[in-house]
Amino acid sequence: xxxxxxxxxxxxxxxxxxxxxxxxxxxxxxxxxxxxxxxxxxxxxxxxxxxxxxxxxxxxxxxxxxxxxxxxxxxxxxxxxxxxxxxxxxxxxxxxxxxxxxxxxxxxxxxxxxxxxxxxxxxxxxxxxxxxxxxxxxxxxxxxxxxxxxxxxxxxxxxxxxxxxxxxxxxxxxxxxxxxxxxxxxxxxxxxxxxxxxxxxxxxxxxxxxxxxxxxxxxxxxxxxxxxxxxxxxxxxxxxxxxxxxxxxxxxxxxxxxxxxxxxxxxxxxxxxxxxxxxxxxxxxxxxxxxxxxxxxxxxxxxxxxxxxxxxxxxxxxx
Numbered sequence: 001x002x003x004x005x006x007x008x009x010x011x012x013x014x015x016x017x018x019x020x021x022x023x024x025x026x027x028x029x030x031x032x033x034x035x036x037x038x039x040x041x042x043x044x045x046x047x048x049x050x051x052x053x054x055x056x057x058x059x060x061x062x063x064x065x066x067x068x069x070x071x072x073x074x075x076x077x078x079x080x081x082x083x084x085x086x087x088x089x090x091x092x093x094x095x096x097x098x099x100x101x102x103x104x105x106x107x108x109x110x111x112x113x114x115x116x117x118x119x120x121x122x123x124x125x126x127x128x129x130x131x132x133x134x135x136x137x138x139x140x141x142x143x144x145x146x147x148x149x150x151x152x153x154x155x156x157x158x159x160x161x162x163x164x165x166x167x168x169x170x171x172x173x174x175x176x177x178x179x180x181x182x183x184x185x186x187x188x189x190x191x192x193x194x195x196x197x198x199x200x201x202x203x204x205x206x207x208x209x210x211x212x213x214x215x216x217x218x219x220x221x222x223x224x225x226x227x228x229x230x231x232x233x234x235x236x237x238x239x240x241x242x243x244x245x246x247x248x249x250x251x252x253x254x255x256x257x258x259x260x261x262x263x264x265x266x267x268x269x270x271x272x273x274x275x276x277x278x279x280x281x282x283x284x285x286x287x288x289x290x291x292x293x294x295x296x297x298x299x300x301x302x303x304x305x306x307x308x309x310x311x312x313x314x315x316x317x318x319x
Contacts (some may be wrong), residue, residue, distance in 0.1 A: 010268075011055060013313055014275040016308045021302035022283075024291070037063040046084070047098045052280045053287040054084040055275075061143060068103035075105050077178040078146045082107055082274070086288035099288065104281055107144065109231045110274025111151040111242060112266050115203050117273075118240040128156035130202035133261070137161035139167035139225055139253065140207030144244055148205040149179060159183035163224045165217035188220075188231060190227055198231035204245065204262075206243040210251035226256055233261030243267055249316050268316040275310075276303040 015029035034042050037060040045051055046067065056064045061080035065071065068081070069090065075081045081103035092098040116124045123129045130136075136157040138148045141164035142284060152160055164170045174184045187193065206225075213219045232239060241257040246267035254264040282289050283299060310316075 010271065010310050010314055011275055014272065014310050015279060017306035017309050018276075018279050018283075018299070018302045019212070021305050022291070022294070022298070024176065024283075027289075029055075031242070034060075036060075037067065043067070046101065046109045047092070051086065051099055053086055053278075053286060055278055056082050056084065058143070061247060063121075065103055067101065069100045072102065072104040074108050074147075074150055075103050078105055078108070078143070078150055079178075080143050080146070081105050083281060085286050088287055104275035105147060105271075106274040106281070107147040108151045109277035110270040110272075111148050111205060111244075112154060113244050113273035113277070114269045115151075115155075115205075115240055117269070118238075118263060118265065130155060130157060132156075133200060133251075134202035135159050135161065135197065135200045136202055137204045137228055138164060138207060139163045140244075141166055141173060142207065144207040145173060145205075146176075148207060149173070149182060149184065152203075152205070153182050161185050161187040161197075161228075162226075163187050163221055165215065165221050183235055187224055187228075190224065193224070193227055195231065198228070201228060201232045201239065201267050203239055204228070204241045204257075206241060206245065206253045206257075208245070208253070210248065210253065211246045212252070213232065222252070222256065225253060226260065229257050229260035229262050233257075238263035240265055242270060244273065246314070246316065249314070254294050264315055266309060268314050272307045272310055276307070279303065308312075 012029050012031060019027040032045060052147045061082055064081055083104040083106050085102045085104055086099045087102045088100040089097045116129060119129055134157055136152045138145050138160060149160060160182065162170045162173060167188060170186045173179065174186065177318050212220050238261060240263045242265045243251050243254045244267040249266050249268065257264045279299065283291050283294055284296065
């Protein structure tokens with residue numbers, strides 16, 4: 001469900017390559033352009049017998065929630081979704097059967113898997129893959145920041161420092177009731193950062209557009225980010241920064257992190273991982289669209305083929 005036709009054109013390539021690799025000729029991922037999730041064409045599609053699931057893009061990630069029958073735990077906490085999964089069928093108000101819909105958020109998994117990809121395989125599945133007593137930071141204050149809070153916390157990273165141009169936006173995230181269990185800290189001044197924190201920081205997520213900073217708030221974001229990179233970049237091991245923006249692929253923040261010895265990861269990798277997580281919901285979990293007997297490793301192989309095609313189409317590093 002996209003607001004315009006040029007939005008996320010890489011997603012159809014990713015999903016349809018997976019379907020083709022698995023020989024699923026009857027499965028097709030198509031864009032559905034809409035200005036509003038409440039549009040009649042969207043609601044009719046959700047109720048269609050042929051409907052097998054959907055991806056939901058901005059600005060519909062919050063608006064779609066009210067049309068779901070159930071929500072995944074990550075959606076309950078973050079307050080936004082990007083995936084519709086058919087979990088069964090229920091009787092509609094008109095007496096006819098309709099799909100039972102669950103809202104999920106695979107942005108979380110995209111962030112998590114992209115960061116974990118920098119670690120040895122043996123570390124990726126343990127409770128605290130980056131180690132005990134490690135922290136993280138996020139640059140930004142929107143919906144992606146909320147998904148990043150959930151993803152980083154799921155890997156045992158605490159505290160999580162928030163760097164953002166708008167202090168009120170940061171305060172809103174920190175005061176979110178569902179986030180009360182996390183140690184979230186606003187990083188607003190250089191004197192708040194210490195050598196001790198530089199030692200503990202394990203990774204970061206950049207969640208802002210890439211443009212030359214103009215306001216004092218925007219310039220402070222880059223100064224604080226550089227302070228974090230510079231103070232910790234020469235420590236043991238290259239710390240990963242997942243830069244969610246991928247237009248351009250090498251952003252200002254990407255260059256800044258790399259300059260100070262960090263390992264930047266382009267946002268296209270998060271897009272690939274979140275799309276693959278969607279395929280998992282649709283092909284392995286949904287009782288309506290799952291493929292009986294499909295092994296997760298076979299899906300992984302199809303995902304690897306799709307990932308390479310997406311990188312090549314996007315002209316991303318690693319293609």
